Amino acid sequence: MLKLYEHPMSAFVMKVKMALNEKGLAWTAEVPSGLMVGQAGGGFLAANPRAEIPALVDGDVAVFDSTVILEYLEDKWPQPALMPADPALRARARMLEDVMDTHYEPNNWGLMEVLVAQRATGALADQMVAFGKARIGQLQHWLDGHLGDAPWFNGATCGWADVCIAPVVARSKLAYGIDPATPRIAAWLGRVMARPSLASVIEQMHTAFRNLPDLAAQVRDGTLVRQYRDHRLEWILAAGGLPVVQEGLDKGTIRFSRPPGRP
Numbered sequence: 001m002l003k004l005y006e007h008p009m010s011a012f013v014m015k016v017k018m019a020l021n022e023k024g025l026a027w028t029a030e031v032p033s034g035l036m037v038g039q040a041g042g043g044f045l046a047a048n049p050r051a052e053i054p055a056l057v058d059g060d061v062a063v064f065d066s067t068v069i070l071e072y073l074e075d076k077w078p079q080p081a082l083m084p085a086d087p088a089l090r091a092r093a094r095m096l097e098d099v100m101d102t103h104y105e106p107n108n109w110g111l112m113e114v115l116v117a118q119r120a121t122g123a124l125a126d127q128m129v130a131f132g133k134a135r136i137g138q139l140q141h142w143l144d145g146h147l148g149d150a151p152w153f154n155g156a157t158c159g160w161a162d163v164c165i166a167p168v169v170a171r172s173k174l175a176y177g178i179d180p181a182t183p184r185i186a187a188w189l190g191r192v193m194a195r196p197s198l199a200s201v202i203e204q205m206h207t208a209f210r211n212l213p214d215l216a217a218q219v220r221d222g223t224l225v226r227q228y229r230d231h232r233l234e235w236i237l238a239a240g241g242l243p244v245v246q247e248g249l250d251k252g253t254i255r256f257s258r259p260p261g262r263p
């Protein structure tokens, strides 16, 4: 049986779960301990030396990084195919995935750092939240152009592009109350929520968000040591959050990613 190291709120995990469900594969899930505080170990660290979720274990094969995992699933279980057949649509699905992972997702993550973990307050918080919401609106309008009048981002049927876009658009709506920017995105999200393979994953995310521990208290008492990595760190800086990074480094509540291998 496939085993997925996960956390229900991670958009990277969500796209893998949606892909597993769409392919009708049986899988078990484990939320590794030590996540979000830099204390991961055991089987999880063996599966992903970068100590990040998602990590997939298939017998003696361990695969990390959501994009690589989706490719592994498609290679090993080609049917039902998540990638469209047409080369242009395949390229578009990959471009949409990359933009979701590197440009869209950091907005949701940054809103959580500000609104839930309360790393910024007052005028700085307002500025960072406005920045994130504006970026989300901009990206959803761009997505609308790609969706056009098709039912799915993949084309006629739900697939790769949709499982990459659904986690982030649903998170914006359900966690932060950001309504879809256009009627076509709203109708697409309605189709997503009517599809159990996708909706079940979104429900898990929403439940986890509603039951989050008091992250602001954990930042204050220094027990939350959040990983600030690549696009997310860029987002914080672009939103004006340099003081957030400086304070987090000073207080030890921010860390950077760990590369594989022995130091």
Ligand SMILES: N[C@@H](CCC(=O)N[C@@H](CS)C(=O)NCC(=O)O)C(=O)O
Pocket: 010, 011, 012, 034, 035, 036, 037, 038, 051, 052, 053, 054, 064, 065, 066, 067, 101, 226, 227, 229
């Ligand atoms: N590029 C990676 C990104 C994975 C990632 O950033 N995962 C985050 C959670 S969303 C993580 O595990 N962070 C480690 C931590 O917070 O301890 C992918 O696509 O899988």
